[in-house]
Amino acid sequence: MSETISATCTTYADVTEIRAHDPGAIDRAWASRVTRETVRGDGRLMIVAADHPARGALSVGSNPTAMNSRTELLDRLRTALADPGVDGVLATSEILDDLVLLGALDDKVVISSMNRGGLAGASFELDDRMTGATAASTAKARMNGAKMLTRIDLDDPGTLGTLTACAQAIDELAAEGLMAMVEPFLSSRRDGKVVNDLRADAVIKSIHIAQGLGASSAYTWMKLPVVDEMERVMDATTLPTLLLGGDPQTAPDETFASWARALKIPAVRGLIVGRTLLYPKDGDVATAVATAVDMVRGGTDA
Template sequence: MILSENIISVVHFMAFPGRQNTDSMLRGEPDERYLMNSLKIIADDPYFKGIEVTRIKDPALRKKAIDFLSKTGMTIFFGAQPVQLLNEEKYDPADISSINELERKNAVDRLKRALEEAYQFGAVSFAFISGRDQGPDVRETAKLALIRSIVELAEYSRSLAKEFKREPIRLVLEMFDRINDPRGRFANQLIGPTFEAIEVARRIRDEYEIPEFGLLYDLSHMYLLRNYYIRKKKVDIKIGEDENVQEIKNVVVEEEIEEPEAPVVLQYLMPYLVHVHIGNCVLDPNDPRYGDSHASFAYPGGAMKVRDVANFVKALHEMGYKGPIGFEIRPYDREGSVPVLQHAKAFFDDARTWQDVIYGIGGFKFATREYFPEWAFYRLTDIRINHPEIAIEELKNRKKRKKLTDDGYLVLLAADHPARRVTSVVDDPIAMGDRLEYLGRVVRVLASGFVDGVMATPDIIEELAIINHLFKEAGKKGFLDGKLVIGSMNRSGLSGTYYEMEDDLTSYTPEDIKKMNLDGGKLLFRLDTGRYSRFSIRTMRYCAEAMRRMNDYGLPVFLEPLPVTREREDQPYRV
């Protein structure tokens, strides 16, 4: 299972907020029995290798929790976010980014006290937030205050590390929304959108040389974070009235675009991303849990569905993320902490076993032989020679769609070009002639949940069926079930030949498509209205006859009509 080497942790103070789901744990005032029982529940669950704790005000109870956790072997992370958000001292909500120097120092001192507790716990990281956004007019000044505060925290942390004879704890800034809600249902923090967080992180890492600093990204904040950019476009405008109207064309106007974040931002965060949270939010203003509520994934009004989590997990996998993944969810009303956690585990595991997530690449550059190794290619060849019936059985037994499309749209991969002597890619004239590379890339695309199927010739489709068999043999999900498999029919119009426009049915016939349990057929018709139009007319007749036979079988057929031209006979046709 992907991300199996990452430490999966629980944000303890959210999953177990206190008796009857009060916030006593967040306040640092938990009942002893409740605290110790909840720690034991997490420690006894082999799914979790880490735990995220916060302050415990009672020194004796804190020591008891520390002693217990020290014997579990769990990785401990400390979160100071509740200390800052509850703000019992009534400091400036801007916290460590306050432009009031006295308020800023008070907030830093508060975090220093929490940092001392983190070292007592033996935590490997210390998470905190930036403080409330003070508005665009002072935002840049506030960022400077934030950076100064983090530098001071780092200096203090290094002094504590010497005292505890260990490496400095990792300092982690959690990114929150910047939504100013009068009812306090959002955090409205300075940091904030991804690209602003990156700039802060870059300065702290590079200019102030604090390598132990990093960022925490929470899935539940993804739809709450907004990025703004200016888009320019050309418009035509009219000035004046009646007979005096003057039209001015191609006037450049600017408009501000606001967009919620998406998993792609993780790629930009990669150099600084050291921790992620898996959580849920509610986007319906009429819902009682509206906002950054970290509701259970079972909550009907939750914004995060399995597909959203799968996209997030896929992005982490593709960027090679190795850091901790914390479950930050909380029970409400009569919900129990354990059922909420159990559902979160099932939800997360469901997301990371989606077909396109499992078969996703492990880096940004696709390495075919890592995804489809040579031993698999040799196994394919062996089956092709000794057990060719497997391909036919796979095709006949695969699960087909009930209908071609649910929404009227289809994305199909065309993998029939080599059969027509088209093998070049950019400056490599035979790139598609490398069978292992070609098949590996076709399988990778088909494994995507955003691709509906493939159009290909018999050789490709049969080999895909064998590879599908190998996947299932290895205990993985097949990639052909529920996909459209369309047989390419006319491939005799070999590229560069005299008779290229005469494209007869040399691949699948309608009878073959019916026999092999395919979902339909594909025909290519290129029209040359010049010297070789006679060949195009013959192809038109071949296509018409094939379509009639496909109709007789009740099978759909895709016709690709392309008008083509070429300036000289020694040049290729252009559409």
């Protein structure tokens, strides 16, 4: 795989060596990285996401260990980021640090991931505390913003702690002039497992709760699932919105078609997709990413 000229490391062994012997190189790589504004050109965004592993969510479809290999995930991310139509990446700090050392983040939008404390399957899953990036660390690295998962279960007291933490994070990001990307769901437990309610009215209610968090909405964006009646769902907010992909369970053609329809709604500004593009059923990351890029840029009407 080709490397950009700003790469500090050329192999994954180099990354480990740097981490062991010169950890300060990570800060230097962030300081020298070529940054970019969040929105430019056509105003659309195509972001790849890779913050699931830090929550212990390693499955893709029916494969429970699909994301076990960090080097394989990094390969897939670097393939995606090499497409000039991909604007950037959302990930946890350790993945972003690897990518910046490998020179993969120049002229890319970078969004950190904040709350990963709600581990998949845990009894405390909905008490999703801030265990990842902070507003201060995001600003220091000259990233564009940070994302927070905001699952709301009216029967789980852990939800209140999550809402409070997210409101504080939104305020802290706004004070730095950075995007706060909020990913809300109405959630509940079924047979001990947290399940998100993807009915239109449930998504609408989650939007209204989430967009009211914090003292200012000036820098708040939404990250929302593609569901039925998306026009009615998007009428619930004036905030710019990126569509998430989720864990791929349906046929790729059906998934891409649903994205293409939703992307026609004016408030939808693009896609922020992880496993569907990074782990496509046919294994062809570059083609899956290129298809999504074409849709975001208006070149494909799936």
